[in-house]
Amino acid sequence: MKEIGGYIEFETFRSAMRYDDGIKLNCGRNAFAYLIESRNIKKICFPKMMCDSNDKVLSDYDLDVRYYSIGKDLKMEDITLNDDEWLYVVNYYGQLSDEYIRLLKQKYDRLIIDNAQAYFQRPAAGVDTIYTCRKFFGVSDGAILYTDSELDRELPYDESYKRINFLVGRFERTASEFYSEYAANNDVFFDEPLKRMSKLTENILHGIDYDFIEKRRTENFGYYHEALASVNRLDLNIPSGAFMYPLYIEDSVRIREKLRDMKIYTPTLWPNVLDMCNKQDTEYDLAENIIPLPCDQRYSYDEINYVIEAIKNV
Structure with a gap:
């Protein structure tokens, strides 16, 4: 028999889950x-x-x-x-x-x-x-x-209850305060x-508004592409529910550093490629020079436009 009574745990959500049949x-x-x-x-x-x-x-x-x-x-x-x-x-x-x-x-x-x-x-x-x-x-x-x-x-x-602190921490405070926990969580999966x-x-x-997220990510990718397609060396399609906007541009290392100083964080998604490949390889060039710009559901046009203007300024 499961426990009855006592304090109420994390709420149970019952909305439809995307890919529930997977x-x-x-x-x-x-x-x-x-x-x-x-x-x-x-x-x-x-x-x-x-x-x-x-x-x-x-x-x-x-x-x-x-x-x-x-x-x-x-x-x-x-x-x-x-x-x-x-x-x-x-x-x-x-x-x-x-x-x-x-x-x-x-x-x-x-x-x-x-x-x-x-x-x-x-x-x-x-x-x-x-x-x-x-x-x-x-x-x-x-x-x-x-x-x-x-x-x-x-x-x-x-079980995830020991891994959730960096998520709820950033919800109420800043990403920098919990980044080390986030990085440690990534490392866990090497041996999990x-x-x-x-x-x-x-x-x-089961509690996520998938339609809103898909729409917001698609729109944000579109805002970037309208403003930056002329300087982006990638010929891109606008995907539904985009991951990030890949800006492939010269002098990306300097631009990335300037953006970080403005608290605009852009990851290097494949740092291991820089060790594995030669500088002449396409993969090295792409891993080093694509700046993945955030376009997720947390941001509206105002934040995306701020990033666009920051890029133009640097």
């Missing part, structure tokens, strides 16, 4: 691990421009890895898959269209799409697809996986085993 797991890298196990993957073709959180997954499962390059259109080079080799494709900044993904599926078949930066782009039919929750919403963990393969073992549930999504994270995801 497999709910604790993080994106473990959604990949789930596929490796359930698909019995031994060989994989992997992008050079990828965060190092997946390196441990590749190592733990002793995968035979072959790396491929992408172009400045953020699409993969043309390759030939070897026997039993799978192809892992990242949908950078949500720039891969549904039609492009369908063509990849037709050509390569053994395809995994990483939609960590494209939460609002629905999975293509028959394509294994990974979504990461904490890049889009105020949760400390969580991922969604779409696949028709099943794992033949039971998974324990993760494959688990089901925590009940707390799933509950929060």
Whole structure:
């Protein structure tokens, strides 16, 4: 019998959750691990421009890895898959269209799409697809996986109550006060085993206004693009529910520093690429010179315009 009475815990939310029919797991890298196990993957073709959180997954499962390059259109080079080799494709900044993904599926078949930066782009039919929750919403963990393969073992549930302090801290105070906790939470997932999504994270995801968030992110990306497309070296589509606005521009290091001085924080999303690749590589250039500008649901036109003007001034 569960406890009855006592103090009331965190509220239970009952609104519809986006991707409620997917497999709910604790993080994106473990959604990949789930596929490796359930698909019995031994060989994989992997992008050079990828965060190092997946390196441990590749190592733990002793995968035979072959790396491929992408172009400045953020699409993969043309390759030939070897026997039993799978192809892992990242949908950078949500720039891969549904039609492009369908063509990849037709050509390569053994395809995994990483939609960590494209939460609002629905999975293509028959394509294994990974979504990461904490890049889009105020949760400390969580991922969604779409696949028709099943794992033949039971998974324990993760628990998030010890990880939530930096989220509620920033809600009432400043990001800088809790940044070290945020960074530590990111580091946790290098060693976190494959688990089901925590009940707390799933509950929060049932309380989110997805329509508002999708609309606000799309609008904000559009504001940036209208003002900055003429100087942006990327030819971009406006994705629905955008992740961030990728401004690919010369002198990005100096601009990024100036913005930080103005308390406009722009991450370097793939710092490991700067160590792994040569300066002549496209991936090095993209990782160093794309400034990811925030366009999420916290901001309206006023904040986006402030960032635009700051960029113009520097």
